[in-house]
Amino acid sequence: MSAVFEQIFQVGFLAAIIRIATPLAFATLGEMFSERAGVLNLGIEGIMLLSAMAGFTAASLSGSLWLGVLVAVLVGALMGALHALFTVALGLSQHVCGIGVTLFCSGLAYFLYRLIFGQQSVPPSIGGFKPVPIPLLADIPILGPAVFNQFTLVYLAIIAVPLAAFVLYRTPWGLSVRMVGENPRAADSAGVSVIATRFQAVILGGALMGLAGAFLTMAQFNAFTFGVVSGRGWVAIALVVFGRWDPWRSAGAALLFAFVDALQLRMQASGLGHIPYEAFLMLPFIFTIVAMAIMSRNAVAPSALLKPFRREER
Amino acid sequence: MSASLIEMRGITKSFGAVKANEGVDLSVAPGEILGLLGENGAGKTTLMNVLFGAYAPDAGEILVEGRPVAIHNSADALAAGIGMVHQHFHLAPRLTVLENLLIGIAGKSGRIDRARGLARLTEISRQYGLSLDPNLPVSALSVGEQQRLEIIKALFRGAKLLILDEPTAVLAPSEVDGLFAALRSMAAQGLGIIFISHKLNEVRALTHRCVVLRHGKVAGRVDHPAGTTSAEMATLMCGHEIVPPVKEASTPGASVLTLDGISTSGHAGTPLRDVSLFVRAGEILGIAGVSGNGQRALADVISGMLPPRSGTMTIAGKKVAQFSPRELQALGLGRIPEDRMTTGLVTNLPLVDSMVLPRIGTEAFSRKGLLNPAAIRAFAEAQIEAYDIRCPGPMVRAGALSGGNLQKALLARELAFDPKVLIVSQPTRGLDIGAARFIHEKFLAMRAKGCGIIVIGEDLEELLMLSDRIAVMYEGRIAGTLPSADATVARLGLMMTGAGHTGEAA
Numbered sequence: 001m002s003a004v005f006e007q008i009f010q011v012g013f014l015a016a017i018i019r020i021a022t023p024l025a026f027a028t029l030g031e032m033f034s035e036r037a038g039v040l041n042l043g044i045e046g047i048m049l050l051s052a053m054a055g056f057t058a059a060s061l062s063g064s065l066w067l068g069v070l071v072a073v074l075v076g077a078l079m080g081a082l083h084a085l086f087t088v089a090l091g092l093s094q095h096v097c098g099i100g101v102t103l104f105c106s107g108l109a110y111f112l113y114r115l116i117f118g119q120q121s122v123p124p125s126i127g128g129f130k131p132v133p134i135p136l137l138a139d140i141p142i143l144g145p146a147v148f149n150q151f152t153l154v155y156l157a158i159i160a161v162p163l164a165a166f167v168l169y170r171t172p173w174g175l176s177v178r179m180v181g182e183n184p185r186a187a188d189s190a191g192v193s194v195i196a197t198r199f200q201a202v203i204l205g206g207a208l209m210g211l212a213g214a215f216l217t218m219a220q221f222n223a224f225t226f227g228v229v230s231g232r233g234w235v236a237i238a239l240v241v242f243g244r245w246d247p248w249r250s251a252g253a254a255l256l257f258a259f260v261d262a263l264q265l266r267m268q269a270s271g272l273g274h275i276p277y278e279a280f281l282m283l284p285f286i287f288t289i290v291a292m293a294i295m296s297r298n299a300v301a302p303s304a305l306l307k308p309f310r311r312e313e314r
Numbered sequence: 315m316s317a318s319l320i321e322m323r324g325i326t327k328s329f330g331a332v333k334a335n336e337g338v339d340l341s342v343a344p345g346e347i348l349g350l351l352g353e354n355g356a357g358k359t360t361l362m363n364v365l366f367g368a369y370a371p372d373a374g375e376i377l378v379e380g381r382p383v384a385i386h387n388s389a390d391a392l393a394a395g396i397g398m399v400h401q402h403f404h405l406a407p408r409l410t411v412l413e414n415l416l417i418g419i420a421g422k423s424g425r426i427d428r429a430r431g432l433a434r435l436t437e438i439s440r441q442y443g444l445s446l447d448p449n450l451p452v453s454a455l456s457v458g459e460q461q462r463l464e465i466i467k468a469l470f471r472g473a474k475l476l477i478l479d480e481p482t483a484v485l486a487p488s489e490v491d492g493l494f495a496a497l498r499s500m501a502a503q504g505l506g507i508i509f510i511s512h513k514l515n516e517v518r519a520l521t522h523r524c525v526v527l528r529h530g531k532v533a534g535r536v537d538h539p540a541g542t543t544s545a546e547m548a549t550l551m552c553g554h555e556i557v558p559p560v561k562e563a564s565t566p567g568a569s570v571l572t573l574d575g576i577s578t579s580g581h582a583g584t585p586l587r588d589v590s591l592f593v594r595a596g597e598i599l600g601i602a603g604v605s606g607n608g609q610r611a612l613a614d615v616i617s618g619m620l621p622p623r624s625g626t627m628t629i630a631g632k633k634v635a636q637f638s639p640r641e642l643q644a645l646g647l648g649r650i651p652e653d654r655m656t657t658g659l660v661t662n663l664p665l666v667d668s669m670v671l672p673r674i675g676t677e678a679f680s681r682k683g684l685l686n687p688a689a690i691r692a693f694a695e696a697q698i699e700a701y702d703i704r705c706p707g708p709m710v711r712a713g714a715l716s717g718g719n720l721q722k723a724l725l726a727r728e729l730a731f732d733p734k735v736l737i738v739s740q741p742t743r744g745l746d747i748g749a750a751r752f753i754h755e756k757f758l759a760m761r762a763k764g765c766g767i768i769v770i771g772e773d774l775e776e777l778l779m780l781s782d783r784i785a786v787m788y789e790g791r792i793a794g795t796l797p798s799a800d801a802t803v804a805r806l807g808l809m810m811t812g813a814g815h816t817g818e819a820a
Contacts, residue, residue: 172416
C-alpha cells in the first residue's frame with residue numbers, strides 16, 4: 001500500500017490529475033452554461049465524440065493542430081445549435097432530443113471516420129500538442145512541472161474557469177442566462193429574449209464540449225478511436241450537479257474525479273496485481289455515484305431546467 | 315381631463331372559440347388611477363396582457379401619448395413606458411433584489427453596472443417611499459416585499475403607466491394600506507395606474523375612475539367610484555343584481571358524520587387533540603379558527619387522507635375502518651379541498667380527467683376494468699353545462715381555467731353523486747362575488763336536500779351567513795361550538811384566540 005502513497009506525492013501524479021481534469025472541466029463548464037439557461041444537454045457525449053473526430057481529421061489533413069481545435073469548437077457549437085433548435089425553438093423534450101443528438105453525432109463520427117480513413121489495422125495518429133513550459137512558473141518545485149509544464153489547452157481550461165464565473169456572475173448576459181434558467185417569464189417581462197439567450201448558452205456550451213473533444217484526440221491520445229470519449233460526457237453531467245451549477249465548484253468536481261481516476265491508474269500499475277484491473281477501473285464511477293448521492297441532496301437545480309418556454313401559455 | 319397617457323381602442327382577442335376581449339376601449343391620463351373591474355374570466359388579465367405585449371390582439375390599436383404604437387413583446391411595452399406587476403410575480407427567487415432589477419439592462423463595457431443600479435434604486439426608494447435591501451435574495455422577501463420589488467422594477471425601467479393585476483389578493487390588510495399610500499404618491503407625481511381588482515371596496519377607496527368588464531366587453535364606466543355603492547358596481551359586474559342567498563329554516567335530521575375523540579400525530583401542521591364533533595343531515599357546521607390551529611388535519615382526517623391515532627369516525631351510522639379516500643367516498647363523503655390546484659385537480663391534464671378522477675374505477679365511468687370514454691365525456695359536458703363552467707370544452711387543460719371555474723368544476727364533480735356529507739375548506743377563497751354567490755347557493759341547496767356540510771373557513775362573515783352552528787378550533791382542539799344565532803364576529807374572534815371556553819360542548 002505504501003507504494004501507492006509514494007506515487008501520490010509525485011510530480012507525475014499531479015500532472016496526470018491536471019491532464020485528466022482538463023477535458024472534463026471544458027465539458028462540465030459547457031454543460032453548466034446550458035443547464036443554467038434551463039436546457040439539459042444529453043447530446044454532450046456525442047458532441048464530444050464528433051468534435052474529437054472532426055478536430056482530429058482537420059488537424060491530420062491540414063497539418064495544423066490549431067485549425068483542428070477551431071474545427072472541433074465550430075462542430076461543437078453547431079451541434080449545440082442543433083440541440084437548441086429542437087429544445088428551445090421547437091420546445092421538444094430535452095431528454096429525448098439530447099439522446100437523439102448523441103446517437104446522431106456518434107453515428108456520424110463513426111461513418112465519416114471510416115469514410116475518410118478507411119479500415120486500418122493501426123489507427124492513424126498525429127503529432128499532438130506538446131507541453132509548453134511557462135517561464136519562471138515552471139521552475140516552482142512540484143507545482144511548476146505539474147501545472148506549468150502542460151499543453152496550451154490545459155492553460156486555456158485553467159483560464160476558462162474564472163472567465164466562466166466572471167461571465168456568469170458579472171455580465172448582463174450572464175445574468176440573463178441565470179434568469180432564463182430560473183424564471184423565463186421574469187426575463188421575458190424584463191425584455192430579455194428567452195429564446196435567444198438559451199440558444200446562445202447552449203451554443204457556447206456546445207463549443208466548450210468541442211474543446212473537450214479536441215483535447216482528447218489532439219493532446220491526450222493523438223489519435224481517434226471509437227471509445228475515445230468513453231463516458232466522459234455522462235460524467236460531466238454528473239459533475240455539474242456535483243458542482244451545484246457553479247463554475248468554481250464544477251471545476252473542483254472535475255479535479256476530484258480526475259484525482260480518483262489518476263489514483264486508480266496508479267493502483268493498476270502498482271503491486272496490487274492480484275486484484276483484477278477492472279475493479280480499479282470502476283473506482284471513479286463508484287466515486288461519482290457516491291458523491292452524487294451525497295451532494296445532490298442539497299443541490300438545487302435551476303428552477304426552469306427541462307421546461308420549454310412558450311409565451312402565450314399560462 | 316388632460317391628454318391620455320395610454321389609450322386602447324377596439325381591442326379584440328379570442329382564444330379558440332372564447333372571446334376574451336371584444337371591442338374594448340379604455341384610456342388613462344397622467345396622474346390618474348383607473349380601476350379595471352370584472353369577475354374572474356371577464357377578460358381583465360387578457361386585456362392587460364395585450365397592453366403589455368404578451369398576447370397579440372386580433373383587432374384594435376394602442377396609443378401611447380396620442381401616437382399609435384405596436385407592442386409585440388414586453389420589451390416594446392417597457393420601451394413605451396408601460397410596466398406591469400403580474401398577479402404571479404415574475405422574479406427569480408435565488409437571485410438578489412438588485413440582480414432582479416438589473417436583468418435586461420445593458421451595463422457599460424459589458425459588465426453589470428451595480429453602482430448605477432444601486433443609485434437608481436435609492437432614488438426610486440426616496441421618491442415613492444419604497445425601500446428594499448438590494449443584496450437579499452428574493453426568496454428571503456415577504457410576499458408584500460416581492461410585490462414592492464415588482465413595482466420598483468417597473469419604475470426602474472422608466473414606466474409612466476403601471477398595471478397592477480389583483481395586487482391585494484396576496485397581501486395582509488396592513489400591507490394593503492402601505493401599497494395604497496405608495497400608489498397614491500405615484501399618481502400624485504404624474505404616473506398613470508391601472509388597478510385590476512374584483513374587491514369593490516378597494517376600488518372605491520383608491521381609484522379615480524373605473525371601467526367594468528363583463529364577458530370580455532365593457533359593461534359600464536364609473537366616473538366617481540367613491541360616490542357609488544358597492545351594490546351598484548356589483549350589479550354592473552355581474553349583469554344582474556346580487557341578492558344575498560336566502561337561508562331557509564330547516565330542521566336537522568340525524569347525525570350523518572360523527573367524530574369521537576379523534577387525535578392525530580405525524581402530520582405537518584397542528585395535530586388534532588381529542589376532537590369530537592358531529593354534523594346532522596340538512597345542517598351546515600362552520601369551523602372557524604385562525605389558520606394553522608388544526609383545520610388542515612381535521613380536513614385530512616375527514617377526507618381519509620390522514621388516519622387518526624385514536625378516536626372513531628362514523629358516517630351515516632357506519633364506523634370508518636380504513637380511513638382511505640375511496641372508502642369514505644363509498645360511504646357518501648364529498649370533499650372540496652383547500653388548494654384546488656394541488657390536491658383538487660391535475661392541472662396539466664384535460665379538465666375531463668379531473669372531473670371524474672375520484673370515481674375513475676367506479677361503474678359510472680368504467681366497464682369491465684376499462685374506461686368508458688363516452689360516459690366520462692357525457693358526464694363532463696353535462697356538468698359544464700349545468701354549472702356554467704366557462705371553458706372551450708372538456709378537453710381543455712384544467713390549469714388554463716380561472717379559479718372560479720375550477721371551483722365550480724370541483725363542486726360539480728362532488729355534488730353530482732349526492733353526497734351525504736360534504737367537507738369543504740376555504741370554498742370561496744380568491745373568487746369574485748358572482749362565483750362566491752353561486753357556490754353559496756349550491757351549499758344551501760344541498761342543505762335543503764338533507765346533506766350535512768362542514769365548512770372550514772377564515773372568513774367569519776361567510777361562516778355566519780352559511781352555518782347553522784359554528785365550532786371554533788384552537789391549538790388542535792374544539793374550543794367551543796355556538797349556534798350561529800348566538801354567534802357574532804366579536805365573540806368568535808375572542809374564542810379563536812383561546813380566551814373564553816364558552817358554549818355547549820359538541
